[in-house]
Amino acid sequence: MVHTPVGLRRSCTIFADPFPFLTVNSFGASSTASEAQVFSFHKCGDIYIHTIYIDIARGRKLAVVAVCAVSDFLSPEMWRVARSAASSLRGSRRFSMAIPGPCIVHKRGADILHDPWFNKDTGFPVTERDRLGLRGLLPPRVISFEHQYDRFMESYRSLEKNTQGQSEGFVALSKWRILNRLHDRNETLYYRVLINNIKDFAPIIYTPTVGLVCQNYSGLFRRPRGMYFSAKDKGEMMSMIYNWPAQQVDMIVLTDGSRILGLGDLGVQGIGIPIGKLDMYVAAAGINPQRILPVMLDVGTNNQKLLQDPLYLGLRQPRLEGEEYLSIVDEFMEAVHARWPKAVVQFEDFQMKWAFETLQRYRKKFCMFNDDVQGTAGVALAGLLGTVRAQGRPLSDFANQKIVVVGAGSAGLGVLNMALQAVSRMAGPTADPHFFLLDKDGLITKERKDIDPAAVPFAKAQGEVEGLGLREGASLLEVVKKVKPHVLLGLSGVGGIFNEEVLRAMRESDSTKPAIFAMSNPTMNAECTAMDAFKHAGENIVFASGSPFEHVDLGNGKVGHVNQANNMYLFPGIGLGALLSGARIITDGMLQAAAECLASYMTDGEILKGILYPSINSIRDITAEVGAAVVRAAVAEELAEGHHEVGPKELAIMSKDEMVQYVKDNMWYPVYSPLVHEK
Numbered sequence: 001m002v003h004t005p006v007g008l009r010r011s012c013t014i015f016a017d018p019f020p021f022l023t024v025n026s027f028g029a030s031s032t033a034s035e036a037q038v039f040s041f042h043k044c045g046d047i048y049i050h051t052i053y054i055d056i057a058r059g060r061k062l063a064v065v066a067v068c069a070v071s072d073f074l075s076p077e078m079w080r081v082a083r084s085a086a087s088s089l090r091g092s093r094r095f096s097m098a099i100p101g102p103c104i105v106h107k108r109g110a111d112i113l114h115d116p117w118f119n120k121d122t123g124f125p126v127t128e129r130d131r132l133g134l135r136g137l138l139p140p141r142v143i144s145f146e147h148q149y150d151r152f153m154e155s156y157r158s159l160e161k162n163t164q165g166q167s168e169g170f171v172a173l174s175k176w177r178i179l180n181r182l183h184d185r186n187e188t189l190y191y192r193v194l195i196n197n198i199k200d201f202a203p204i205i206y207t208p209t210v211g212l213v214c215q216n217y218s219g220l221f222r223r224p225r226g227m228y229f230s231a232k233d234k235g236e237m238m239s240m241i242y243n244w245p246a247q248q249v250d251m252i253v254l255t256d257g258s259r260i261l262g263l264g265d266l267g268v269q270g271i272g273i274p275i276g277k278l279d280m281y282v283a284a285a286g287i288n289p290q291r292i293l294p295v296m297l298d299v300g301t302n303n304q305k306l307l308q309d310p311l312y313l314g315l316r317q318p319r320l321e322g323e324e325y326l327s328i329v330d331e332f333m334e335a336v337h338a339r340w341p342k343a344v345v346q347f348e349d350f351q352m353k354w355a356f357e358t359l360q361r362y363r364k365k366f367c368m369f370n371d372d373v374q375g376t377a378g379v380a381l382a383g384l385l386g387t388v389r390a391q392g393r394p395l396s397d398f399a400n401q402k403i404v405v406v407g408a409g410s411a412g413l414g415v416l417n418m419a420l421q422a423v424s425r426m427a428g429p430t431a432d433p434h435f436f437l438l439d440k441d442g443l444i445t446k447e448r449k450d451i452d453p454a455a456v457p458f459a460k461a462q463g464e465v466e467g468l469g470l471r472e473g474a475s476l477l478e479v480v481k482k483v484k485p486h487v488l489l490g491l492s493g494v495g496g497i498f499n500e501e502v503l504r505a506m507r508e509s510d511s512t513k514p515a516i517f518a519m520s521n522p523t524m525n526a527e528c529t530a531m532d533a534f535k536h537a538g539e540n541i542v543f544a545s546g547s548p549f550e551h552v553d554l555g556n557g558k559v560g561h562v563n564q565a566n567n568m569y570l571f572p573g574i575g576l577g578a579l580l581s582g583a584r585i586i587t588d589g590m591l592q593a594a595a596e597c598l599a600s601y602m603t604d605g606e607i608l609k610g611i612l613y614p615s616i617n618s619i620r621d622i623t624a625e626v627g628a629a630v631v632r633a634a635v636a637e638e639l640a641e642g643h644h645e646v647g648p649k650e651l652a653i654m655s656k657d658e659m660v661q662y663v664k665d666n667m668w669y670p671v672y673s674p675l676v677h678e679k
């Protein structure tokens with residue numbers, strides 16, 4: 001019989017009779033071993049293979065193949081035997097693939113201790129210390145993973161205690177530092193800590209603290225992370241890409257640092273954003289951290305302060321423009337796809353002109369998307385549809401919603417484009433949605449001189465706004481007073497622009513439950529705080545912000561729910577789904593499927609309480625659902641080419657539930673794998 005202290009997951013150590021220690025790699029949903037029964041038992045050389053049936057929660061029986069060895073050492077050859085035996089047991093390639101192999105390392109001794117991908121600190125078992133030449137390089141006692149975890153969390157809690165009373169920025173950077181040190185030392189422990197405490201740690205490795213980190217990056221810099229391609233590397237990128245030590249890369253997040261959150265041009269310091277986004281990929285989508293690559297394209301900066309800063313680590317030149325700029329991005333994209341043709345590239349925080357231009361230039365050629373334009377749009381659309389449901393109205397009523405969008409940049413226009421597609425689907429292509437768009441010069445109408453071509457479809461005709469008493473360039477306050485919108489959505493990057501007057505004007509909204517989305521990041525750039533929104537616009541609002549705020553105590557026993565409308569709810573699933581589908585491009589259909597999946601995730605009960613998005617604690621679950629929706633859309637569009645052993649035909653016959661399970665099975669989870677040295 002099998003006994004285990006933890007749910008059976010991909011790879012865990014269990015205690016079993018008659019063997020004292022067995023390493024088990026399993027396929028299947030988490031379950032407790034008390035529910036597991038050994039179904040059959042085979043011996044292949046030194047490997048014992050159990051087929052176990054587990055009763056999972058849904059009452060369905062699921063086969064689990066467990067590969068067990070008496071010692072913790074499995075040579076690559078033994079793993080190959082195990083894989084093929086497991087595969088023959090089930091007669092299914094998918095099952096054999098679900099068994100991860102050991103980690104092959106090409107280094108020994110101190111080099112392993114200094115490599116965060118493989119380092120286990122004091123957690124190396126004695127046999128592994130012997131095999132890898134670590135004996136004597138570590139204190140003798142072996143500390144378990146769980147113990148190491150507890151120790152880290154204890155130091156983190158002490159830091160929280162010891163920094164009480166210090167400034168917010170100081171505390172945030174101290175927390176980032178302690179996490180970053182762990183990241184630099186031991187990635188397995190780092191990601192376990194991150195996954196288990198995602199609600200507390202996302203605000204540190206992601207928005208808002210990541211913004212502060214980028215602003216101070218040159219001073220905080222200790223060790224490089226990711227790759228840096230600069231304008232000086234022109235002609236060299238095809239060979240440089242081979243400097244990256246991993247054989248395979250699945251997910252790349254790329255920035256040129258030109259529009260970092262709402263903080264503007266931060267040049268090379270913007271590398272913090274790809275790092276933070278990829279941390280979310282590992283935590284939410286289970287992308288293997290050995291297969292991620294944060295990239296900075298340093299084409300210079302127009303930030304004078306940085307150019308004059310002696311500590312600045314980027315190129316000290318103005319940004320390249322025009323064809324010179326594009327030739328750098330072209331060269332990078334060609335180089336990446338020459339080495340890793342199936343890697344997904346996420347463009348992040350590019351200034352608007354390049355966000356749109358590069359999206360059009362590459363989206364039919366490479367598997368890429370722009371998160372600010374497309375990821376944000378899906379998250380906002382899900383929130384906007386949730387708002388309609390929160391009003392107790394049918395979804396088709398979305399076509400009648402009056403939506404004021406403040407910010408006509410890559411994010412604002414991305415949202416409006418997706419919202420327009422949704423209205424066209426609901427009310428036909430001739431529908432005329434009630435969208436009002438403002439930028440720094442106020443309401444955008446067709447009278448606007450030098451109007452950006454991307455904004456043209458949303459510019460109101462003079463005749464349309466005259467009836468409301470508005471004109472070209474009308475102020476935000478005027479627009480809110482006259483339009484009485486159902487939704488006020490900010491993607492302007494301007495902190496506090498939804499001031500008291502504007503919020504008070506929202507009390508006159510034509511909606512029974514007006515929505516305020518202050519989506520700009522980081523926190524200081526949010527259009528308003530949650531507290532101000534509920535205070536000035538009333539308790540009846542639905543509120544969402546891009547960076548996290550605490551829920552608001554309304555003082556009468558009621559709580560104003562704060563949603564986090566951030567593209568983190570979609571980009572991990574879009575990337576993971578694109579990867580597992582094996583599609584060569586990411587289509588509007590795949591993105592729409594992602595948005596619809598998020599929109600339908602919440603129950604009516606939750607929506608009526610103003611809860612539009614799931615808790616960040618369930619981000620791994622929602623990401624699996626979104627990923628599955630994206631794969632299914634790719635299959636429906638006949639774009640799926642499959643991933644590893646799972647081909648397009650196998651993807652095509654998976655049911656909805658099987659697809660979600662397939663996605664979950666492909667999510668990496670941090671456990672110490674046995675390390676095997678190969679020269």
Ligand SMILES: NC(=O)C1=CN([C@@H]2O[C@H](COP(=O)(O)OP(=O)(O)OC[C@H]3O[C@@H](n4cnc5c(N)ncnc54)[C@H](O)[C@@H]3O)[C@@H](O)[C@H]2O)C=CC1
Nearest residue numbers: 261262407408409410411439440492493520521546566567
């Ligand atoms: N919550 C989320 O998931 C996301 C949030 N964002 C945030 O949205 C903000 C904008 O991002 P992008 O659109 O990419 O930037 P962008 O620079 O392309 O666009 C900013 C837009 O805001 C307008 N604007 C500036 N000052 C204004 C004012 N006083 N009144 C009205 N409009 C004004 C500009 O004219 C421009 O149209 C950033 O703070 C970013 O962090 C962006 C992507 C995702």
Ligand SMILES: CC(=O)C(=O)O
Nearest residue numbers: 261349372521566567
């Ligand atoms: C969340 C995000 O992508 C941004 O603020 O740019």
Ligand SMILES: [Mg+2]
Nearest residue numbers: 261348349372
């Ligand atoms: Mg962004």
